[in-house]
Amino acid sequence: MAEIEYFKPNTVSEALKIAETSKHPFRFLAGGTDLFVNRFQGNDKSENLIDLTFIEELKKIEIVEDRFHPFNSPNSQKNKNSNTKEAKITGERILTYLKIGALVSLEEVTRHPTVRNEFPALENSCRSVGTPVIRKTATLAGNILCENRCIFFNQSDWWRTAAGHCLKCEGDICIATGGKKACFSKFVSDSAVALISMNALIEIASSSEKRVEKLENIFSGNGVKPRLIKNNELILSVLLPMGENFRASFKKLRLRESLDFASLSTCVSLNKRGEIKIVLGSVDPAPVVVSGKINAVTKELVKECVKKARIVENDVFSRKYRKEMIPVFLNKSFTEIFSNWKT
Numbered sequence: 181m182a183e184i185e186y187f188k189p190n191t192v193s194e195a196l197k198i199a200e201t202s203k204h205p206f207r208f209l210a211g212g213t214d215l216f217v218n219r220f221q222g223n224d225k226s227e228n229l230i231d232l233t234f235i236e237e238l239k240k241i242e243i244v245e246d247r248f249h250p251f252n253s254p255n256s257q258k259n260k261n262s263n264t265k266e267a268k269i270t271g272e273r274i275l276t277y278l279k280i281g282a283l284v285s286l287e288e289v290t291r292h293p294t295v296r297n298e299f300p301a302l303e304n305s306c307r308s309v310g311t312p313v314i315r316k317t318a319t320l321a322g323n324i325l326c327e328n329r330c331i332f333f334n335q336s337d338w339w340r341t342a343a344g345h346c347l348k349c350e351g352d353i354c355i356a357t358g359g360k361k362a363c364f365s366k367f368v369s370d371s372a373v374a375l376i377s378m379n380a381l382i383e384i385a386s387s388s389e390k391r392v393e394k395l396e397n398i399f400s401g402n403g404v405k406p407r408l409i410k411n412n413e414l415i416l417s418v419l420l421p422m423g424e425n426f427r428a429s430f431k432k433l434r435l436r437e438s439l440d441f442a443s444l445s446t447c448v449s450l451n452k453r454g455e456i457k458i459v460l461g462s463v464d465p466a467p468v469v470v471s472g473k474i475n476a477v478t479k480e481l482v483k484e485c486v487k488k489a490r491i492v493e494n495d496v497f498s499r500k501y502r503k504e505m506i507p508v509f510l511n512k513s514f515t516e517i518f519s520n521w522k523t
Protein backbone atom coordinates (compact mmCIF):
# COMPACT_ATOMS: atom_id res chain seq x y z
CA MET A 181 0.00 0.00 0.00
CA ALA A 182 1.08 3.59 -0.57
CA GLU A 183 2.46 5.54 2.37
CA ILE A 184 -0.25 7.35 4.32
CA GLU A 185 -0.30 10.18 6.81
CA TYR A 186 -2.05 9.26 10.04
CA PHE A 187 -3.63 11.76 12.45
CA LYS A 188 -4.78 11.07 16.00
CA PRO A 189 -7.00 13.92 17.28
CA ASN A 190 -8.32 13.87 20.85
CA THR A 191 -11.30 16.16 20.35
CA VAL A 192 -13.98 16.81 17.74
CA SER A 193 -12.70 20.32 17.04
CA GLU A 194 -9.16 19.00 16.50
CA ALA A 195 -10.47 16.37 14.06
CA LEU A 196 -12.48 18.97 12.13
CA LYS A 197 -9.52 21.31 11.97
CA ILE A 198 -7.29 18.57 10.53
CA ALA A 199 -10.03 17.74 8.01
CA GLU A 200 -10.41 21.38 7.01
CA THR A 201 -6.71 21.95 6.46
CA SER A 202 -5.83 18.60 4.88
CA LYS A 203 -4.16 19.05 1.49
CA HIS A 204 -4.67 15.41 0.49
CA PRO A 205 -7.76 13.20 0.22
CA PHE A 206 -8.48 11.67 3.63
CA ARG A 207 -10.94 9.46 5.47
CA PHE A 208 -12.15 9.48 9.02
CA LEU A 209 -11.32 6.16 10.61
CA ALA A 210 -13.62 4.64 13.27
CA GLY A 211 -13.56 0.84 13.75
CA GLY A 212 -11.98 0.35 10.32
CA THR A 213 -13.98 -2.84 9.65
CA ASP A 214 -15.42 -1.43 6.43
CA LEU A 215 -12.78 1.12 5.48
CA PHE A 216 -9.80 -1.23 5.63
CA VAL A 217 -11.50 -3.91 3.55
CA ASN A 218 -12.22 -1.28 0.91
CA ARG A 219 -8.65 -0.02 1.05
CA PHE A 220 -7.20 -3.51 0.66
CA GLN A 221 -9.43 -4.10 -2.35
CA GLY A 222 -8.29 -0.84 -3.91
CA ASN A 223 -11.73 0.68 -3.55
CA ASP A 224 -10.59 3.48 -1.28
CA LYS A 225 -7.54 5.41 -2.30
CA SER A 226 -7.59 8.31 0.16
CA GLU A 227 -4.05 9.15 1.25
CA ASN A 228 -4.58 10.24 4.85
CA LEU A 229 -6.43 8.79 7.81
CA ILE A 230 -7.91 10.79 10.67
CA ASP A 231 -8.37 8.28 13.46
CA LEU A 232 -11.40 9.14 15.61
CA THR A 233 -10.95 6.41 18.20
CA PHE A 234 -9.31 8.68 20.82
CA ILE A 235 -12.23 11.12 20.92
CA GLU A 236 -13.95 10.24 24.19
CA GLU A 237 -16.80 12.75 23.74
CA LEU A 238 -18.19 10.61 20.88
CA LYS A 239 -18.40 7.42 22.96
CA LYS A 240 -21.37 8.23 25.22
CA ILE A 241 -24.99 7.11 25.26
CA GLU A 242 -27.22 9.56 27.11
CA ILE A 243 -30.77 10.89 27.33
CA VAL A 244 -31.03 14.52 26.18
CA GLU A 245 -33.67 17.25 25.85
CA ASP A 246 -35.36 18.54 22.70
CA ARG A 247 -32.82 21.08 21.45
CA PHE A 248 -31.82 18.73 18.65
CA HIS A 249 -35.02 18.63 16.71
CA PRO A 250 -34.09 19.57 13.10
CA PHE A 251 -37.24 21.62 12.76
CA ASN A 252 -35.98 23.88 15.55
CA SER A 253 -32.76 24.61 13.67
CA PRO A 254 -32.49 28.36 13.08
CA ASN A 255 -30.31 27.72 9.99
CA SER A 256 -32.76 26.15 7.67
CA GLN A 257 -35.83 27.75 6.14
CA LYS A 258 -36.79 24.39 4.67
CA ASN A 259 -36.73 22.89 8.13
CA LYS A 260 -38.83 25.72 9.54
CA ASN A 261 -41.52 25.05 6.97
CA SER A 262 -41.50 21.37 7.77
CA ASN A 263 -41.88 22.27 11.43
CA THR A 264 -45.25 23.84 10.90
CA LYS A 265 -46.38 20.86 8.87
CA GLU A 266 -45.16 18.29 11.35
CA ALA A 267 -46.60 20.14 14.34
CA LYS A 268 -50.00 20.09 12.67
CA ILE A 269 -49.81 16.42 11.88
CA THR A 270 -48.58 15.18 15.23
CA GLY A 271 -50.14 17.87 17.41
CA GLU A 272 -47.27 17.54 19.89
CA ARG A 273 -43.53 17.81 20.18
CA ILE A 274 -41.04 15.15 21.00
CA LEU A 275 -39.27 16.06 24.20
CA THR A 276 -36.45 13.64 24.83
CA TYR A 277 -34.01 11.67 22.73
CA LEU A 278 -31.66 8.80 23.28
CA LYS A 279 -28.39 10.24 21.99
CA ILE A 280 -25.91 7.61 20.84
CA GLY A 281 -22.39 8.90 20.18
CA ALA A 282 -20.90 8.20 16.75
CA LEU A 283 -18.12 6.05 18.19
CA VAL A 284 -20.27 3.79 20.35
CA SER A 285 -19.58 0.22 19.24
CA LEU A 286 -22.39 -1.92 17.88
CA GLU A 287 -21.86 -4.31 20.76
CA GLU A 288 -22.35 -1.51 23.28
CA VAL A 289 -25.55 -0.48 21.51
CA THR A 290 -26.91 -4.02 21.87
CA ARG A 291 -26.09 -4.07 25.60
CA HIS A 292 -27.53 -0.69 26.56
CA PRO A 293 -30.64 -1.03 28.79
CA THR A 294 -32.58 1.85 27.16
CA VAL A 295 -31.93 0.42 23.70
CA ARG A 296 -33.11 -2.98 24.89
CA ASN A 297 -36.24 -1.61 26.56
CA GLU A 298 -37.34 1.09 24.12
CA PHE A 299 -35.70 0.16 20.81
CA PRO A 300 -35.28 -3.64 20.65
CA ALA A 301 -35.40 -3.50 16.82
CA LEU A 302 -32.19 -1.43 16.92
CA GLU A 303 -30.65 -4.01 19.24
CA ASN A 304 -31.60 -6.78 16.79
CA SER A 305 -30.29 -4.91 13.77
CA CYS A 306 -26.92 -4.18 15.42
CA ARG A 307 -26.69 -7.77 16.64
CA SER A 308 -27.14 -8.97 13.05
CA VAL A 309 -24.02 -7.13 11.80
CA GLY A 310 -20.99 -9.33 10.99
CA THR A 311 -19.55 -11.40 13.84
CA PRO A 312 -19.05 -10.73 17.59
CA VAL A 313 -15.46 -9.55 16.95
CA ILE A 314 -16.62 -7.14 14.25
CA ARG A 315 -19.38 -5.77 16.47
CA LYS A 316 -16.87 -5.05 19.25
CA THR A 317 -14.84 -2.84 16.90
CA ALA A 318 -17.48 -1.50 14.49
CA THR A 319 -19.13 1.80 15.44
CA LEU A 320 -22.65 3.08 14.88
CA ALA A 321 -21.59 5.99 12.61
CA GLY A 322 -19.28 3.69 10.64
CA ASN A 323 -22.19 1.32 10.12
CA ILE A 324 -24.47 4.09 8.87
CA LEU A 325 -21.75 5.20 6.45
CA CYS A 326 -20.69 1.68 5.47
CA GLU A 327 -19.97 1.82 1.71
CA ASN A 328 -22.66 0.56 -0.68
CA ARG A 329 -22.03 -2.95 -1.98
CA CYS A 330 -22.37 -4.94 -5.20
CA ILE A 331 -20.95 -8.32 -6.25
CA PHE A 332 -19.18 -6.58 -9.14
CA PHE A 333 -17.59 -3.95 -6.91
CA ASN A 334 -16.58 -5.78 -3.72
CA GLN A 335 -13.84 -7.80 -5.41
CA SER A 336 -10.08 -7.56 -5.57
CA ASP A 337 -8.46 -5.14 -7.97
CA TRP A 338 -7.29 -8.16 -10.05
CA TRP A 339 -10.83 -9.50 -10.32
CA ARG A 340 -12.20 -6.12 -11.37
CA THR A 341 -9.44 -5.57 -13.88
CA ALA A 342 -10.28 -8.93 -15.48
CA ALA A 343 -14.08 -8.48 -15.42
CA GLY A 344 -13.96 -4.80 -16.30
CA HIS A 345 -14.36 -1.84 -14.00
CA CYS A 346 -17.89 -0.73 -13.21
CA LEU A 347 -19.37 2.74 -12.76
CA LYS A 348 -18.55 2.69 -9.04
CA CYS A 349 -14.84 2.19 -9.68
CA GLU A 350 -14.18 4.54 -12.57
CA GLY A 351 -15.48 2.25 -15.32
CA ASP A 352 -18.10 3.35 -17.85
CA ILE A 353 -20.76 0.68 -17.46
CA CYS A 354 -22.86 -0.92 -14.72
CA ILE A 355 -21.99 -4.62 -15.07
CA ALA A 356 -25.19 -5.66 -13.27
CA THR A 357 -27.54 -3.89 -15.70
CA GLY A 358 -25.39 -3.07 -18.74
CA GLY A 359 -26.52 0.54 -18.34
CA LYS A 360 -24.22 3.53 -18.60
CA LYS A 361 -26.05 6.01 -16.42
CA ALA A 362 -26.93 4.56 -13.03
CA CYS A 363 -25.05 2.56 -10.43
CA PHE A 364 -27.24 0.22 -8.37
CA SER A 365 -24.80 -0.66 -5.60
CA LYS A 366 -26.84 -1.57 -2.53
CA PHE A 367 -27.24 0.45 0.65
CA VAL A 368 -26.47 -2.24 3.27
CA SER A 369 -26.35 -0.65 6.72
CA ASP A 370 -28.44 -2.78 9.06
CA SER A 371 -28.58 -0.29 11.91
CA ALA A 372 -29.75 2.51 9.61
CA VAL A 373 -32.75 0.44 8.49
CA ALA A 374 -33.97 0.17 12.08
CA LEU A 375 -32.99 3.73 13.01
CA ILE A 376 -34.83 5.32 10.08
CA SER A 377 -37.98 3.33 10.79
CA MET A 378 -37.96 4.83 14.29
CA ASN A 379 -37.47 8.40 12.99
CA ALA A 380 -33.83 8.81 14.02
CA LEU A 381 -32.01 12.08 13.54
CA ILE A 382 -28.32 12.51 12.84
CA GLU A 383 -26.03 15.22 14.20
CA ILE A 384 -23.37 16.31 11.74
CA ALA A 385 -20.56 18.86 12.15
CA SER A 386 -18.01 20.57 9.95
CA SER A 387 -15.54 23.22 11.09
CA SER A 388 -18.06 25.92 10.16
CA GLU A 389 -21.47 24.52 11.20
CA LYS A 390 -23.38 21.90 13.11
CA ARG A 391 -26.66 20.53 11.79
CA VAL A 392 -29.26 17.92 12.60
CA GLU A 393 -31.06 16.03 9.83
CA LYS A 394 -33.53 13.23 9.52
CA LEU A 395 -31.35 10.19 8.97
CA GLU A 396 -33.12 9.19 5.74
CA ASN A 397 -32.22 12.57 4.22
CA ILE A 398 -28.49 11.83 4.07
CA PHE A 399 -28.88 9.18 1.34
CA SER A 400 -28.66 10.34 -2.27
CA GLY A 401 -29.98 7.32 -4.20
CA ASN A 402 -26.88 7.46 -6.42
CA GLY A 403 -24.87 4.24 -6.03
CA VAL A 404 -21.57 5.90 -6.95
CA LYS A 405 -21.82 8.54 -4.23
CA PRO A 406 -24.58 7.24 -2.00
CA ARG A 407 -24.51 9.86 0.76
CA LEU A 408 -25.01 13.60 0.89
CA ILE A 409 -22.42 14.10 3.61
CA LYS A 410 -19.30 16.04 2.60
CA ASN A 411 -15.91 14.49 3.12
CA ASN A 412 -14.98 17.04 5.80
CA GLU A 413 -18.18 16.48 7.78
CA LEU A 414 -18.16 14.40 10.91
CA ILE A 415 -21.09 12.48 12.35
CA LEU A 416 -21.34 13.30 16.04
CA SER A 417 -24.34 11.29 17.16
CA VAL A 418 -27.62 9.62 16.34
CA LEU A 419 -30.79 10.71 18.16
CA LEU A 420 -33.81 8.50 18.73
CA PRO A 421 -37.10 10.04 19.92
CA MET A 422 -38.15 8.57 23.27
CA GLY A 423 -41.61 7.93 24.64
CA GLU A 424 -43.00 6.98 21.23
CA ASN A 425 -43.82 3.43 22.41
CA PHE A 426 -42.44 2.01 19.19
CA ARG A 427 -43.36 -1.51 18.25
CA ALA A 428 -40.82 -2.41 15.63
CA SER A 429 -39.72 -5.56 13.88
CA PHE A 430 -36.38 -5.99 12.06
CA LYS A 431 -35.72 -8.86 9.62
CA LYS A 432 -32.66 -9.78 7.57
CA LEU A 433 -32.08 -12.18 4.68
CA ARG A 434 -28.51 -13.36 4.22
CA LEU A 435 -26.60 -16.36 2.99
CA ARG A 436 -24.89 -17.27 6.27
CA GLU A 437 -26.54 -16.23 9.56
CA SER A 438 -23.13 -16.13 11.22
CA LEU A 439 -21.51 -13.42 9.11
CA ASP A 440 -22.95 -12.14 5.88
CA PHE A 441 -24.17 -8.74 4.77
CA ALA A 442 -27.89 -8.45 4.10
CA SER A 443 -29.40 -9.45 0.78
CA LEU A 444 -32.58 -7.85 2.06
CA SER A 445 -33.30 -6.17 5.38
CA THR A 446 -36.61 -4.73 6.56
CA CYS A 447 -37.87 -2.87 9.58
CA VAL A 448 -41.49 -1.99 10.25
CA SER A 449 -42.37 0.33 13.12
CA LEU A 450 -45.64 1.45 14.66
CA ASN A 451 -45.71 4.37 17.11
CA LYS A 452 -48.24 5.40 19.74
CA ARG A 453 -50.12 7.60 17.22
CA GLY A 454 -50.68 4.60 14.94
CA GLU A 455 -48.11 5.74 12.36
CA ILE A 456 -46.37 2.99 10.43
CA LYS A 457 -42.94 3.43 8.89
CA ILE A 458 -41.41 0.72 6.71
CA VAL A 459 -37.76 0.76 5.68
CA LEU A 460 -36.03 -1.66 3.30
CA GLY A 461 -32.29 -2.11 2.93
CA SER A 462 -30.10 -3.92 0.39
CA VAL A 463 -32.60 -3.53 -2.46
CA ASP A 464 -31.70 -0.06 -3.73
CA PRO A 465 -28.80 2.42 -3.56
CA ALA A 466 -30.71 4.21 -0.76
CA PRO A 467 -33.04 3.02 1.98
CA VAL A 468 -36.57 2.54 0.65
CA VAL A 469 -39.02 4.30 2.96
CA VAL A 470 -42.81 3.91 2.94
CA SER A 471 -45.14 5.43 5.54
CA GLY A 472 -48.76 4.76 6.40
CA LYS A 473 -51.34 4.79 9.18
CA ILE A 474 -52.61 1.95 11.35
CA ASN A 475 -55.83 1.76 9.31
CA ALA A 476 -53.96 1.52 5.95
CA VAL A 477 -54.39 -1.58 3.84
CA THR A 478 -51.11 -3.36 4.51
CA LYS A 479 -51.25 -5.05 1.11
CA GLU A 480 -51.03 -1.60 -0.49
CA LEU A 481 -48.04 -0.63 1.66
CA VAL A 482 -46.26 -3.85 0.68
CA LYS A 483 -47.03 -3.20 -2.98
CA GLU A 484 -45.56 0.29 -2.71
CA CYS A 485 -42.39 -1.09 -1.11
CA VAL A 486 -41.90 -3.67 -3.86
CA LYS A 487 -42.50 -1.02 -6.52
CA LYS A 488 -40.03 1.45 -5.00
CA ALA A 489 -37.18 -1.05 -4.54
CA ARG A 490 -34.88 -0.90 -7.58
CA ILE A 491 -33.54 -4.44 -7.20
CA VAL A 492 -31.06 -5.62 -9.82
CA GLU A 493 -28.98 -8.79 -10.23
CA ASN A 494 -26.07 -7.71 -8.03
CA ASP A 495 -26.29 -10.05 -5.06
CA VAL A 496 -25.68 -13.71 -4.23
CA PHE A 497 -29.47 -14.21 -4.19
CA SER A 498 -31.44 -13.60 -7.38
CA ARG A 499 -33.41 -10.41 -7.94
CA LYS A 500 -36.64 -12.45 -8.14
CA TYR A 501 -36.07 -14.19 -4.80
CA ARG A 502 -35.19 -10.96 -2.98
CA LYS A 503 -38.30 -9.31 -4.42
CA GLU A 504 -40.48 -12.23 -3.33
CA MET A 505 -39.06 -12.09 0.18
CA ILE A 506 -40.18 -8.48 0.73
CA PRO A 507 -43.87 -9.37 1.31
CA VAL A 508 -42.86 -12.41 3.35
CA PHE A 509 -40.81 -10.32 5.79
CA LEU A 510 -43.25 -7.40 5.91
CA ASN A 511 -46.30 -9.58 6.54
CA LYS A 512 -44.50 -11.39 9.37
CA SER A 513 -43.58 -8.02 10.88
CA PHE A 514 -47.14 -6.72 10.59
CA THR A 515 -48.39 -9.78 12.49
CA GLU A 516 -45.80 -9.16 15.22
CA ILE A 517 -46.39 -5.45 15.71
CA PHE A 518 -50.18 -5.45 15.40
CA SER A 519 -50.79 -8.21 17.95
CA ASN A 520 -52.67 -6.79 20.98
CA TRP A 521 -52.67 -3.29 19.46
CA LYS A 522 -55.46 -1.16 20.93
CA THR A 523 -56.41 2.14 19.27
Ligand SMILES: Cc1cc2nc3c(=O)[nH]c(=O)nc-3n(C[C@H](O)[C@H](O)[C@H](O)COP(=O)(O)OP(=O)(O)OC[C@H]3O[C@@H](n4cnc5c(N)ncnc54)[C@H](O)[C@@H]3O)c2cc1C
Pocket residue numbers: 207208209210211212213214215216217232282283286308309310311314317318319320321322323324325326327368369370371413414415416439440441442
Ligand atom coordinates in the same frame (compact mmCIF):
# COMPACT_ATOMS: atom_id res chain seq x y z
C1 LIG B 1 -16.86 -9.91 7.48
C2 LIG B 1 -17.67 -8.65 7.57
C3 LIG B 1 -19.03 -8.74 7.75
C4 LIG B 1 -19.80 -7.57 7.82
N1 LIG B 1 -21.14 -7.69 7.96
C5 LIG B 1 -21.91 -6.57 8.01
C6 LIG B 1 -23.32 -6.68 8.15
O1 LIG B 1 -23.87 -7.77 8.27
N2 LIG B 1 -24.05 -5.53 8.15
C7 LIG B 1 -23.48 -4.29 8.04
O2 LIG B 1 -24.20 -3.30 8.09
N3 LIG B 1 -22.14 -4.16 7.91
C8 LIG B 1 -21.34 -5.27 7.91
N4 LIG B 1 -19.98 -5.14 7.78
C9 LIG B 1 -19.39 -3.83 7.52
C10 LIG B 1 -18.82 -3.10 8.74
O3 LIG B 1 -18.21 -4.00 9.62
C11 LIG B 1 -19.88 -2.36 9.51
O4 LIG B 1 -20.70 -1.61 8.63
C12 LIG B 1 -19.31 -1.46 10.59
O5 LIG B 1 -20.36 -1.01 11.41
C13 LIG B 1 -18.53 -0.26 10.08
O6 LIG B 1 -18.16 0.53 11.21
P1 LIG B 1 -16.66 0.98 11.47
O7 LIG B 1 -16.66 1.74 12.74
O8 LIG B 1 -15.73 -0.17 11.40
O9 LIG B 1 -16.46 1.96 10.24
P2 LIG B 1 -15.15 2.33 9.43
O10 LIG B 1 -14.75 1.17 8.60
O11 LIG B 1 -14.10 2.91 10.32
O12 LIG B 1 -15.72 3.50 8.53
C14 LIG B 1 -16.70 3.29 7.54
C15 LIG B 1 -16.96 4.61 6.82
O13 LIG B 1 -17.54 5.56 7.69
C16 LIG B 1 -16.74 6.74 7.79
N5 LIG B 1 -16.89 7.18 9.19
C17 LIG B 1 -16.81 6.41 10.30
N6 LIG B 1 -17.14 7.13 11.39
C18 LIG B 1 -17.42 8.39 10.96
C19 LIG B 1 -17.86 9.58 11.60
N7 LIG B 1 -18.08 9.65 12.91
N8 LIG B 1 -18.08 10.69 10.84
C20 LIG B 1 -17.88 10.66 9.50
N9 LIG B 1 -17.46 9.55 8.84
C21 LIG B 1 -17.25 8.43 9.56
C22 LIG B 1 -15.35 6.31 7.39
O14 LIG B 1 -14.60 7.39 6.86
C23 LIG B 1 -15.68 5.28 6.32
O15 LIG B 1 -15.96 5.92 5.12
C24 LIG B 1 -19.18 -6.29 7.73
C25 LIG B 1 -17.80 -6.21 7.57
C26 LIG B 1 -17.05 -7.38 7.49
C27 LIG B 1 -15.55 -7.26 7.34
